[in-house]
Amino acid sequence: MVRIAIVEDDKKYQEQINDYLLRYQKEFEVQIEISTFEDGTKIEENYRPVFDIILMDIEMPLMDGMTAAKRIRSVDSEVVIIFITNMAKYAIRGYEVHALDFVLKPINYFMFILKMDNAMKMVHRKEGKCLLLNLENGIKKLSTGDIYYIEVINHSLYYHTIEGVIRYWGTLKDIETQLEGVPFKRCNTCYLVNLKYVSGVLQNTVVVAGEKLQLSRSKKKEFMQAVANYIGGIK
Amino acid sequence: MEEYNYLQGINFMLQYLMACNIFIILLKKREHFWIRLIGAMVAGLVIAELLVVIFPFSTQTILPFLFWASLLIICIPYMWFCCYLSLSEAVYCAICGIVMQHFASEFCLLIKLIYGNTMWILIIYMLIYINTYVIFYHLFVKRLVENGKVDFKVKKSAFSLVTILLMVLILSVIKKNFYTNDTGILAIVCQIYDMSCCIFVLWVQVSQKEALHLQHELDLMDYTWHQQQDQFQLNQENIDIINRKCHDLKHQIGALHDMQNGAKKDAYIKRIEDAVMIYDSTVDTGNTALDTVIMEKSLFCKEHGITLSCIADGLKLGFMDIIDLYTVFGNALDNAIECVDKLKDSEKKVIIVKVFTKDDLMMIQVENYFDDEIMFVDNLPITTKAEKYFHGYGIKSIQYTINKYNGCITINTERQLFRLQILIPLQK
Numbered sequence: 001m002v003r004i005a006i007v008e009d010d011k012k013y014q015e016q017i018n019d020y021l022l023r024y025q026k027e028f029e030v031q032i033e034i035s036t037f038e039d040g041t042k043i044e045e046n047y048r049p050v051f052d053i054i055l056m057d058i059e060m061p062l063m064d065g066m067t068a069a070k071r072i073r074s075v076d077s078e079v080v081i082i083f084i085t086n087m088a089k090y091a092i093r094g095y096e097v098h099a100l101d102f103v104l105k106p107i108n109y110f111m112f113i114l115k116m117d118n119a120m121k122m123v124h125r126k127e128g129k130c131l132l133l134n135l136e137n138g139i140k141k142l143s144t145g146d147i148y149y150i151e152v153i154n155h156s157l158y159y160h161t162i163e164g165v166i167r168y169w170g171t172l173k174d175i176e177t178q179l180e181g182v183p184f185k186r187c188n189t190c191y192l193v194n195l196k197y198v199s200g201v202l203q204n205t206v207v208v209a210g211e212k213l214q215l216s217r218s219k220k221k222e223f224m225q226a227v228a229n230y231i232g233g234i235k
Numbered sequence: 236m237e238e239y240n241y242l243q244g245i246n247f248m249l250q251y252l253m254a255c256n257i258f259i260i261l262l263k264k265r266e267h268f269w270i271r272l273i274g275a276m277v278a279g280l281v282i283a284e285l286l287v288v289i290f291p292f293s294t295q296t297i298l299p300f301l302f303w304a305s306l307l308i309i310c311i312p313y314m315w316f317c318c319y320l321s322l323s324e325a326v327y328c329a330i331c332g333i334v335m336q337h338f339a340s341e342f343c344l345l346i347k348l349i350y351g352n353t354m355w356i357l358i359i360y361m362l363i364y365i366n367t368y369v370i371f372y373h374l375f376v377k378r379l380v381e382n383g384k385v386d387f388k389v390k391k392s393a394f395s396l397v398t399i400l401l402m403v404l405i406l407s408v409i410k411k412n413f414y415t416n417d418t419g420i421l422a423i424v425c426q427i428y429d430m431s432c433c434i435f436v437l438w439v440q441v442s443q444k445e446a447l448h449l450q451h452e453l454d455l456m457d458y459t460w461h462q463q464q465d466q467f468q469l470n471q472e473n474i475d476i477i478n479r480k481c482h483d484l485k486h487q488i489g490a491l492h493d494m495q496n497g498a499k500k501d502a503y504i505k506r507i508e509d510a511v512m513i514y515d516s517t518v519d520t521g522n523t524a525l526d527t528v529i530m531e532k533s534l535f536c537k538e539h540g541i542t543l544s545c546i547a548d549g550l551k552l553g554f555m556d557i558i559d560l561y562t563v564f565g566n567a568l569d570n571a572i573e574c575v576d577k578l579k580d581s582e583k584k585v586i587i588v589k590v591f592t593k594d595d596l597m598m599i600q601v602e603n604y605f606d607d608e609i610m611f612v613d614n615l616p617i618t619t620k621a622e623k624y625f626h627g628y629g630i631k632s633i634q635y636t637i638n639k640y641n642g643c644i645t646i647n648t649e650r651q652l653f654r655l656q657i658l659i660p661l662q663k
Binding site: 108114232 | 319321542544546580582583585587589593594595596598600602604641643645647652654656657658660661
């Protein structure tokens with residue numbers, strides 16, 4: 001179930017977007033729940049992070065979309081925001097609030113669903129997997145989204161995570177199969193990297209959460225393509 | 236050279252390594268280069284000397300072959316350790332390096348054959364080596380190494396490289412075995428023979444490389460010519476559009492003069508505004524080169540019923556050369572326009588351009604729907620029709636440009652959606 005908010009003062013567009021979403025839901029067989037707001041103030045007041053995607057008009061009488069988006073961003077860093085506007089010029093400023101994209105009025109259906117599709121991929125990407133690690137002091141539940149990278153030394157795996165390093169028995173090959181469908185990729189024989197935390201690529205190193213890891217020549221091309229597909233929102 | 240036999244290992248290794256260094260001068264060096272270079276040189280010299288001490292060789296056995304071969308093999312990791320090279324590139328440089336060394340050493344022997352042992356012989360040898368290396372550097376090495384990289388085709392160079400190995404490692408050793416005591420004219424001819432071979436082999440490498448270059452330039456010129464023609468047509472069309480709009484505007488403003496205030500006048504003003512809107516497609520991405528490309532293509536798109544959506548953080552594109560930006564976006568958009576122009580469903584004629592960054596990674600994305608079959612060769616799309624050669628070339632020239640920035644291209648096609656992605660790491 002994907003929760004979508006439409007923030008739009010113009011009734012005509014409100015209905016059109018609603019229709020498009022219903023059509024999209026039917027064609028692509030996704031479950032959508034739509035909430036509609038007439039103004040920026042309506043959604044921004046008492047905002048709770050329950051939405052996956054917000055479709056936000058920029059020109060609205062009481063509070064414009066940009067201001068509303070800024071306020072929403074300050075409490076919800078996850079939600080995907082797409083602006084709806086008839087002025088292309090506003091688009092550039094969308095970066096200030098990490099907007100994913102903008103849709104230009106009049107709205108073309110195919111343009112709209114293309115952008116919705118990207119937004120959907122972003123939403124689904126946030127759902128990671130959970131690993132259960134049988135540690136000495138009990139079972140540890142580790143969300144894949146919290147892992148920076150996994151390193152293998154001899155026969156031990158070292159999970160470099162947000163909370164620190166966890167040592168565990170296993171091989172990279174096993175963990176690789178366990179992590180199928182989650183964006184992890186090897187950058188050389190002993191590192192399995194969470195693409196989410198890749199912040200740069202230098203000549204022969206990858207920067208992962210501030211650490212530089214060796215990028216092997218034979219894996220470079222494949223790794224770069226995986227990063228491209230991840231950032232581009234394909235996987 | 237019997238008089239300084241005890242340092243033979245170091246002596247020959249030094250000659251080889253110096254030849255490698257001639258290449259290293261121009262290659263892209265690794266971090267802590269000087270430490271690596273000196274460390275690797277010392278290690279190489281020690282290993283070579285140990286080899287000689289452990290396996291003292293007489294010229295009558297198989298050992299000399301192995302000795303020369305092991306010197307060559309030391310050169311390969313040596314080059315790899317100091318510079319950013321792949322294994323095959325290191326092998327290539329090392330082999331070309333030993334040709335230089337071989338030429339110099341044969342030259343020395345030639346002098347010795349002609350003049351015999353004089354008291355100046357060591358100084359003459361030194362001069363020969365230095366001059367050979369310097370001259371070869373200017374004649375060959377400079378042309379083989381470009382932008383810190385050696386660019387060679389394994390298939391094309393393999394034959395020459397094998398020839399070199401045969402000459403240096405086997406033929407010349409056999410020759411030395413036969414002619415050690417012969418100082419006659421045949422020995423001199425042999426030396427000259429050998430030296431000419433060295434020059435010839437390197438010259439073949441250089442000319443091969445230049446031929447490759449020429450071919451590429453020719454392709455590029457061919458492509459540019461075709462693009463200029465398209466450009467001309469596009470400009471013509473743009474001028475027509477603007478002329479037509481201006482003509483309309485003139486009439487509308489004329490009509491406005493004679494009109495009373497009121498709803499009708501407002502409607503008229505609205506229409507004029509709409510007409511002027513063709514210039515509202517003015518994009519402001521923060522990068523003038525990108526603005527120009529988008530602007531130019533969007534006029535064309537408007538006229539052909541194509542919706543072009545662009546969200547670009549142009550400020551981040553400042554590191555790219557204007558010509559490169561033009562090549563990348565021009566080609567990518569031409570590609571997309573050509574694709575969607577053929578679609579029957581006019582609603583589907585949409586193109587989305589996105590430029591954004593995630594930390595130190597920049598992403599350029601162009602998406603559009605497509606209809607016809609796309610075939611892939613080397614992970615790059617080609618189209619079935621012969622005329623589309625230029626279209627395929629467009630992607631090639633993007634790839635060529637992106638390589639300069641260490642970027643990578645990916646192309647995905649799913650559900651009739653064509654997605655070109657370019658990832659470029661940003662340098663801090």
